[in-house]
Amino acid sequence: MKTNRLSESVTQVLNKQLLMEAHAAQIYLSYAIWADSEGYDGISDFLLRHADEERDHMTKVMQYMMLRGGKPKIEAIPAPPEDPTSIYECFHKVLEHEVNNTNGVYNCVNAAFEEKDWATWNFMQWFVKEQVEEETFALDLIDKIEIAGGVEAPKAALYIINQELMSKSGEAPSAEDATADSPV
Numbered sequence: 008m009k010t011n012r013l014s015e016s017v018t019q020v021l022n023k024q025l026l027m028e029a030h031a032a033q034i035y036l037s038y039a040i041w042a043d044s045e046g047y048d049g050i051s052d053f054l055l056r057h058a059d060e061e062r063d064h065m066t067k068v069m070q071y072m073m074l075r076g077g078k079p080k081i082e083a084i085p086a087p088p089e090d091p092t093s094i095y096e097c098f099h100k101v102l103e104h105e106v107n108n109t110n111g112v113y114n115c116v117n118a119a120f121e122e123k124d125w126a127t128w129n130f131m132q133w134f135v136k137e138q139v140e141e142e143t144f145a146l147d148l149i150d151k152i153e154i155a156g157g158v159e160a161p162k163a164a165l166y167i168i169n170q171e172l173m174s175k176s177g178e179a180p181s182a183e184d185a186t187a188d189s190p191v
């Protein structure tokens with residue numbers, strides 16, 4: 008699209024959000040690698056799937072900008088933070104990152120509101136809703152670890168959390184699903 012319908016300020020915050028979503032994906036990737044290296048394959052799998060979601064969010068912002076005639080800017084993604092030192096810290100960091108992301112989304116909504124750019128305002132409402140879900144999933148992780156004993160959570164409890172977060176598609180297939188080509 009050649010004619011740009013996005014103002015300078017809206018372009019700036021959308022570009023920032025695009026980068027934030029890409030950064031979030033990198034953070035989840037790095038945490039997934041860390042969790043795997045600690046032996047928590049289920050938590051790693053969960054974080055990996057989440058990294059894909061963040062990348063989809065990035066693409067969503069990018070495509071919207073192009074649809075409105077803008078030219079999104081792809082910038083260098085900052086390095087992810089240090090590895091967490093425990094699952095407890097990992098889950099708390101996840102919430103922290105999600106709250107930061109929510110603030111980025113709100114900045115976009117505010118800019119769209121100020122410019123009376125209702126198309127962008129409306130587009131961003133999907134992200135407002137999505138962030139409620141994202142924060143809920145992060146709060147749920149914290150509930151799980153708190154019930155398990157918080158920072159003192161015993162290995163047995165972490166094992167259960169790890170199993171619970173494993174991808175459903177990764178679950179053992181049932182005998183009913185067996186076929187001649189793919190026996191269980």
Ligand SMILES: [Fe+2]
Pocket residue numbers: 028031060061064108
């Ligand atoms: Fe996101």
Ligand SMILES: [Fe+2]
Pocket residue numbers: 031061105108141
């Ligand atoms: Fe997120």
